[in-house]
Amino acid sequence: MKTLKCDLCDVTADGETFEQWMMALQPHYKEAHAEVMESKRGTPEEMKAAMEEWMKENKERFDAVS
Ligand SMILES: [Zn+2]
Numbered sequence: 526m527k528t529l530k531c532d533l534c535d536v537t538a539d540g541e542t543f544e545q546w547m548m549a550l551q552p553h554y555k556e557a558h559a560e561v562m563e564s565k566r567g568t569p570e571e572m573k574a575a576m577e578e579w580m581k582e583n584k585e586r587f588d589a590v591s
Pocket residue numbers: 531532533534535536553554557558
């Protein structure tokens with residue numbers, strides 16, 4: 526089990542895997558950072574690219590936690 530902070534604030538989420546951690550963080554993200562998600566709204570391609578970029582950055586952070 527790894528505990529990792531949200532990439533935008535100090536709230537933490539737990540997960541055995543990156544996917545679990547992302548799922549655990551999702552409710553917080555929707556509640557606390559809805560405007561950030563809203564600001565990334567664009568075409569489906571743009572949103573997919575933004576999501577992939579977010580996942581890449583956060584997967585690296587997750588993998589760096591031992
Ligand atoms: Zn947060």
